[in-house]
Amino acid sequence: MALSGVRVLELAGLAPAPLCGMILADFGAQVVRVDRLSQSAVTSAADVQARGKRSLALDLKRQQGAAVLRRLCRGADVLIEPFRHGVMERLGLGPEVLLQENPRLIYARLTGFGQTGKYAQSAGHDINYLALSGVLSKLGRKNENPYAPVNLLADFAGGGVMCALGIVTALFERSRSGRGQVIDASMVEGVAYLSSFLWKSQKVGLWNQPRGENLLDSGAPFYEVYRTSDGKFMAVGAIEPKFYNQLIKGLGLNMDELPGQMSLGHWPEMKKKFASIFAQKTQAEWCSIFDSTDACVTPVLSFDDAASHQHNKERGSFITNDLGEISPRPAPVLSRTPAVPSCKREPFIGEHTEEILLEYGFTKQEIAKLCSDKAIELKNLKANL
Numbered sequence: 001m002a003l004s005g006v007r008v009l010e011l012a013g014l015a016p017a018p019l020c021g022m023i024l025a026d027f028g029a030q031v032v033r034v035d036r037l038s039q040s041a042v043t044s045a046a047d048v049q050a051r052g053k054r055s056l057a058l059d060l061k062r063q064q065g066a067a068v069l070r071r072l073c074r075g076a077d078v079l080i081e082p083f084r085h086g087v088m089e090r091l092g093l094g095p096e097v098l099l100q101e102n103p104r105l106i107y108a109r110l111t112g113f114g115q116t117g118k119y120a121q122s123a124g125h126d127i128n129y130l131a132l133s134g135v136l137s138k139l140g141r142k143n144e145n146p147y148a149p150v151n152l153l154a155d156f157a158g159g160g161v162m163c164a165l166g167i168v169t170a171l172f173e174r175s176r177s178g179r180g181q182v183i184d185a186s187m188v189e190g191v192a193y194l195s196s197f198l199w200k201s202q203k204v205g206l207w208n209q210p211r212g213e214n215l216l217d218s219g220a221p222f223y224e225v226y227r228t229s230d231g232k233f234m235a236v237g238a239i240e241p242k243f244y245n246q247l248i249k250g251l252g253l254n255m256d257e258l259p260g261q262m263s264l265g266h267w268p269e270m271k272k273k274f275a276s277i278f279a280q281k282t283q284a285e286w287c288s289i290f291d292s293t294d295a296c297v298t299p300v301l302s303f304d305d306a307a308s309h310q311h312n313k314e315r316g317s318f319i320t321n322d323l324g325e326i327s328p329r330p331a332p333v334l335s336r337t338p339a340v341p342s343c344k345r346e347p348f349i350g351e352h353t354e355e356i357l358l359e360y361g362f363t364k365q366e367i368a369k370l371c372s373d374k375a376i377e378l379k380n381l382k383a384n385l
């Protein structure tokens, strides 16, 4: 796989860092998640995105524990740290120390607000970063409060994925320079970067109206979701006139009797008209009308329906692991070196501590001493069964 042989140390964090590590693992990197010795919110959050990773339980607050991580970093390619600015420095594990000992290390710092700035020391979650980026102000329906789409945009798109992009970019650069570097991955900036189109398209008038009254933010009748007679929904994205014409035809309407597609003043009444028509048929009936047309009309699928939908099944877009759990396959698909995600269960905390330490050159005696010093925890699988 594309990232085979790349050694990654991922310090266990909440949602963003675990996704970043999982992406790297899916594309072949050997990802070790460094866990706290005891179960925590972080563990449970990190656990759901632990595909393909191994777990090493290490107490970084103990000097011996921090020394173990320093030594692991000397043999690693990437370190992902998900903490507030300053935490790693307090542990004696800041970039200056680790890059001194391994100049090839790519030191990825995934935070909400970045390593500098007024909020650098502040706690926060996806919605806070989305808000500070300006993007949240653009999301939501007319006359309603701004709406954060779960924690997809800042945590995952602007955080985990953007950080993975930074890591892969730095790995590529290192193949020429031979040198690592620090990645300051701020989720505020990551999600703001994703919104560049919104910034740039202001000058062409795409966002002149208040929130929820523009073309792409639920203002337009041809870019909207409509309820069907069976309580499901259809998504309509018929923007271009050639597709809009097919939408009108599928709805059984006559274009000559309608206001112009871009007549903003008529959009509210058009939305009501479309809504009353979509409410007359079931989702399946609308699919039989619009499937295989260019009307840009698709069913709003539940997770179960998405996994079993003909199109997605034909592509194998969703995979099932050894436990029968369904999840999306890695994207994008590389033709020659595609990702091959692990099908195994998520690791227990510390399940691979000994295996990993031996791999990184620790002796059995050193491991036994670390264990007695309570710097590490060896997971006895039997103890869990």
Ligand SMILES: C[C@H](CCC[C@H](C)C(=O)SCCNC(=O)CCNC(=O)[C@H](O)C(C)(C)COP(=O)(O)OP(=O)(O)OC[C@H]1O[C@@H](n2cnc3c(N)ncnc32)[C@H](O)[C@@H]1OP(=O)(O)O)[C@H]1CC[C@H]2[C@@H]3[C@H](O)C[C@@H]4C[C@H](O)CC[C@]4(C)[C@H]3C[C@H](O)[C@]12C
Binding pocket: 011, 013, 014, 015, 016, 034, 035, 036, 037, 039, 040, 041, 042, 044, 045, 046, 058, 059, 060, 061, 082, 083, 084, 087, 090, 091, 110, 111, 112, 113, 122, 123, 124, 125, 126, 127, 151, 155
């Ligand atoms: C799944 C839910 C989360 C959803 C995602 C959410 C919406 C997000 O937005 S996540 C993104 C959060 N932000 C960032 O990641 C940005 C960078 N990080 C930070 O800003 C901070 O880390 C922080 C604000 C997120 C947390 O701050 P905190 O003060 O806790 O931590 P830090 O300042 O970073 O310092 C870390 C300290 O930890 C020490 N450390 C680290 N590793 C080790 C180690 N190996 N050994 C020893 N010590 C270690 C480090 O030294 C630092 O110490 P100091 O401070 O002294 O320097 C989940 C959200 C809530 C969860 C539920 C809830 O918690 C209750 C239950 C708990 C139960 O255990 C499990 C079930 C829960 C229901 C749980 C379930 C889910 O996890 C949640 C719903």
